[in-house]
Amino acid sequence: MDIEFNGKIWYWRGPAPWFFVTVPEAQSRDLKAISSAVTYGWGVIPVHVQIGNTEWKTSLFPKEDLYLVPIRANVRKAENLAEDDEVTVLLQVQL
Template identity: 55%
Template sequence: MELEFTGEIFHWRGPAPHHFVTVPTDVCQEIQEVAARLTYGWGVIPVGVRVGDTDWTTSLFPKNGGYLVPVRADVRRAEKLELGDTVTITLMLDAD
């Protein structure tokens, strides 16, 4: 299952600071339809992600009824991404 969307990179300054992109509500609804088959606990869902020419694996983090995509520093450097940039993200979920 592949899902594509755009979103803005933001910095969360919590106990484990990181950069994220919020998954839009309509995409979250599609993910929630298969989430029970994919999660490995705490609502976290393993995914493949593509931004530009960079692919990586990570996990979606549940937040306020939706999900966040973490965007690692090496990905931001490779794609020349900065805080506040709008990016197109492709999520690959193994929903079979």
């Protein structure tokens, strides 16, 4: 399953701070529909992600009926990204 969407980078200031992009509601519903077939536990979904020219593998985290894409520091640096930047995200679910 391939998904493309635009979203804003946001910063979670929890005990382990991290940057994320939230998958929109419609695409999150599609992911939820296949989650039981692809999750390896806790509802996380393994994906291949691309933002700009940077690609990496990670897992989507479920949160309140949506999914979060974690954006690593090396990705933010390579693509010159910061909090509140709008990005196009390409996801490929790892089946």
